[in-house]
Amino acid sequence: MTRHVPLAVFGLLGLYVGGSECLAQSLRRPPVFLREDWKLADGLPNSNTPQEPEHAVVQGDVVNPSLEVRLYGDKAGLTSVKQPNNNDLTYVMTLLCASNCAIALRDKTNDVDLTGVATIRWRTRISGFHMLHPIVKLADGTWLVGDHATAYSSDWMESEIQLADVRWRSLNIDKVVEGKGTNWVEKPNLSRVEEIGFTDLMPGTGLFWPAWWRTARSRRCTEWCGGAPAT
Numbered sequence: 001m002t003r004h005v006p007l008a009v010f011g012l013l014g015l016y017v018g019g020s021e022c023l024a025q026s027l028r029r030p031p032v033f034l035r036e037d038w039k040l041a042d043g044l045p046n047s048n049t050p051q052e053p054e055h056a057v058v059q060g061d062v063v064n065p066s067l068e069v070r071l072y073g074d075k076a077g078l079t080s081v082k083q084p085n086n087n088d089l090t091y092v093m094t095l096l097c098a099s100n101c102a103i104a105l106r107d108k109t110n111d112v113d114l115t116g117v118a119t120i121r122w123r124t125r126i127s128g129f130h131m132l133h134p135i136v137k138l139a140d141g142t143w144l145v146g147d148h149a150t151a152y153s154s155d156w157m158e159s160e161i162q163l164a165d166v167r168w169r170s171l172n173i174d175k176v177v178e179g180k181g182t183n184w185v186e187k188p189n190l191s192r193v194e195e196i197g198f199t200d201l202m203p204g205t206g207l208f209w210p211a212w213w214r215t216a217r218s219r220r221c222t223e224w225c226g227g228a229p230a231t
Helices: 020-024
Strands: 032-036 054-056 067-073 079-083 089-093 101-107 119-126 133-138 143-146 157-162 168-172 193-199 213-216
Touching (some): 101 133
Antiparallel strands (some): 032 213, 054 079, 067 101, 079 089, 101 193, 119 157, 119 213, 133 143, 143 168
């Protein structure tokens, strides 16, 4: 049986307002559900220079042992990179994707509740007209892509997306393109999300993916916690 383990509170802001339920919880920011910092797995052929080794993304590049990485679209183009001469900065990127691609993370045990004031925080460096969009896979198998996105920056920058502000469209995850139809998906059920990830909805020509990112669960559990029964 899955058990509920308390999660550390992540709070950059001194005040976090997200509606009446959060007000009743003394305006506390939700706990962190997951974080990934990335590493470059050992023992794989280097497809770049010794000064900046890289290889296609594999499960061994994931630091957090509770997470699984999932690749979509042009999987071979998704690349993990390490810069030993830059404080061992490690990240994943879509630069080499010849067609649309996406990457997502999944907790091995729990789904996550992203209603309320759930927040994604990431560090990115993006070039050209690329824009990094959040994607989610719901418990019923539906994939969605959000309208909020992070755009160009000349250097690494940190930013947040509050999912309550996001509008969603259906996503064809096989091709990593918007699904058929012109309508927005109104009030999707984000109370149980299986995978959380990102795409720029275009081939890669200079987008650097997050070096790390956090997803905060939307509210304290009552019946479900991160998709798992609370005890």
